[in-house]
Amino acid sequence: xxxxxxxxxxxxxxxxxxxxxxxxxxxxxxxxxxxxxxxxxxxxxxxxxxxxxxxxxxxxxxxxxxxxxxxxxxxxx
Amino acid sequence: xxxxxxxxxxxxxxxxxxxxxxxxxxxxxxxxxxxxxxxxxxxxxxxxxxxxxxxxxxxxxxxxxxxxxxxxxxxxxxxxxxxxxxxxxxxxxxxxxxxxxxxxxxxxxxxxxxxxxxxxxxxxxxxxxxxxxxxxxxxxxxxxxxxxxxxxxxxxxxxxxxxxxxxxxxxxxxxxxxxxxxxxxxxxxxxxxxxxxxxxxxxxxxxxxxxxxxxxxxxxxxxxxxxxxxxxxxxxxxxxxxxxxxxxxxxxxxxxxxxxxxxxxxxxxxxxxxxxxxxxxxxxxxxxxxxxxxxxxxxxxxxxxxxxxx
Numbered sequence: 318x319x320x321x322x323x324x325x326x327x328x329x330x331x332x333x334x335x336x337x338x339x340x341x342x343x344x345x346x347x348x349x350x351x352x353x354x355x356x357x358x359x360x361x362x363x364x365x366x367x368x369x370x371x372x373x374x375x376x377x378x379x380x381x382x383x384x385x386x387x388x389x390x391x392x393x394x
Numbered sequence: 395x396x397x398x399x400x401x402x403x404x405x406x407x408x409x410x411x412x413x414x415x416x417x418x419x420x421x422x423x424x425x426x427x428x429x430x431x432x433x434x435x436x437x438x439x440x441x442x443x444x445x446x447x448x449x450x451x452x453x454x455x456x457x458x459x460x461x462x463x464x465x466x467x468x469x470x471x472x473x474x475x476x477x478x479x480x481x482x483x484x485x486x487x488x489x490x491x492x493x494x495x496x497x498x499x500x501x502x503x504x505x506x507x508x509x510x511x512x513x514x515x516x517x518x519x520x521x522x523x524x525x526x527x528x529x530x531x532x533x534x535x536x537x538x539x540x541x542x543x544x545x546x547x548x549x550x551x552x553x554x555x556x557x558x559x560x561x562x563x564x565x566x567x568x569x570x571x572x573x574x575x576x577x578x579x580x581x582x583x584x585x586x587x588x589x590x591x592x593x594x595x596x597x598x599x600x601x602x603x604x605x606x607x608x609x610x611x612x613x614x615x616x617x618x619x620x621x622x623x624x625x626x627x628x629x630x631x632x633x634x635x636x637x638x639x640x641x642x643x644x645x646x647x648x649x650x651x652x653x654x655x656x657x658x659x660x661x662x663x664x665x666x667x668x669x670x671x672x673x674x675x676x677x678x679x680x681x682x683x684x685x686x687x688x689x690x691x692x693x694x695x696x697x698x699x700x701x702x703x704x
Binding site for chain 2: 325326327328329330331332333350351354357361365366367368369370380384385
């Protein structure tokens with residue numbers, strides 16, 4: 318499973334997502350969209366919106382921190 | 395059956411939970427999440443005993459403190475309460491969104507409040523597409539863009555501060571002719587030439603195509619409609635107490651706050667207490683909410699043990 322997490326530095330919900338990944342030992346790639354302009358454009362294009370966190374799980378795009386939806390998408394529920 | 399169900403995991407609920415556990419009351423705490431509204435704050439400088447802490451870390455500290463007492467208190471987190479039903483005196487049923495039901499003799503409502511959303515055409519349509527409710531999270535996405543903040547209270551001023559580093563221009567729109575937020579923060583934003591404060595402005599419409607392109611507002615004194623071309627709109631127009639959970643059971647004031655006796659936090663129903671932002675307290679502060687949550691639990695303990703204070 319390939320997991321990509323788009324974040325900004327002070328975003329509480331991004332930290333919630335990371336804590337959830339750690340609880341379930343999910344390895345992921347974190348992209349800080351403040352420093353990475355290209356990734357920011359990609360995130361907006363893929364998610365059709367302008368908020369973080371955005372989580373890309375094998376191409377499935379989730380927006381925001383929703384524990385139940387995330388656990389389902391990660392198949393750890 | 396529980397002696398007490400606490401609804402909410404902010405500073406009022408968690409403080410109450412710690413005290414209830416230490417008093418060995420048979421208690422369940424149900425929380426959607428921990429930490430309350432300030433959990434999204436990047437820096438809290440007034441939580442007493444801690445000079446600086448992020449909202450995220452403070453939430454974790456609260457959750458960890460409460461979990462230390464797991465066993466003495468039952469905790470159900472990640473769960474939303476839909477409503478409270480009264481079966482008879484000192485017998486209530488709490489129903490969750492997940493379809494579970496719990497019975498209890500007493501209720502302590504510390505459910506806080508939820509953010510008021512911008513109620514104009516385009517407000518919902520462009521939610522997440524330029525309309526944003528978390529400046530600490532999303533301000534960096536508006537690097538080099540013109541933006542607007544709606545609301546001149548503390549949260550509005552803080553949203554402007556969050557945007558200062560990134561946006562090329564920030565219009566701060568406020569309904570009244572003076573800002574409400576702290577003078578210290580006002581000074582900071584007024585010192586920046588990126589910030590333009592527009593007073594007496596009433597938002598009428600948010601427009602765009604796939605994403606926000608601007609907003610229309612009315613200049614209240616002249617009645618003239620004006621347009622701002624902005625790509626980001628941060629909404630900070632206050633919050634609405636989550637008193638709907640006990641609607642019909644207790645007195646609720648015109649601002650949807652649960653009316654309490656401020657010596658005891660007890661509501662008009664003798665089996666229901668309320669504390670924190672959901673109650674008709676004047677000051678929505680973490681420290682105040684924590685104190686009021688504790689006051690409520692001590693009074694609930696008095697009620698259980700038959701202790702009379704007056």
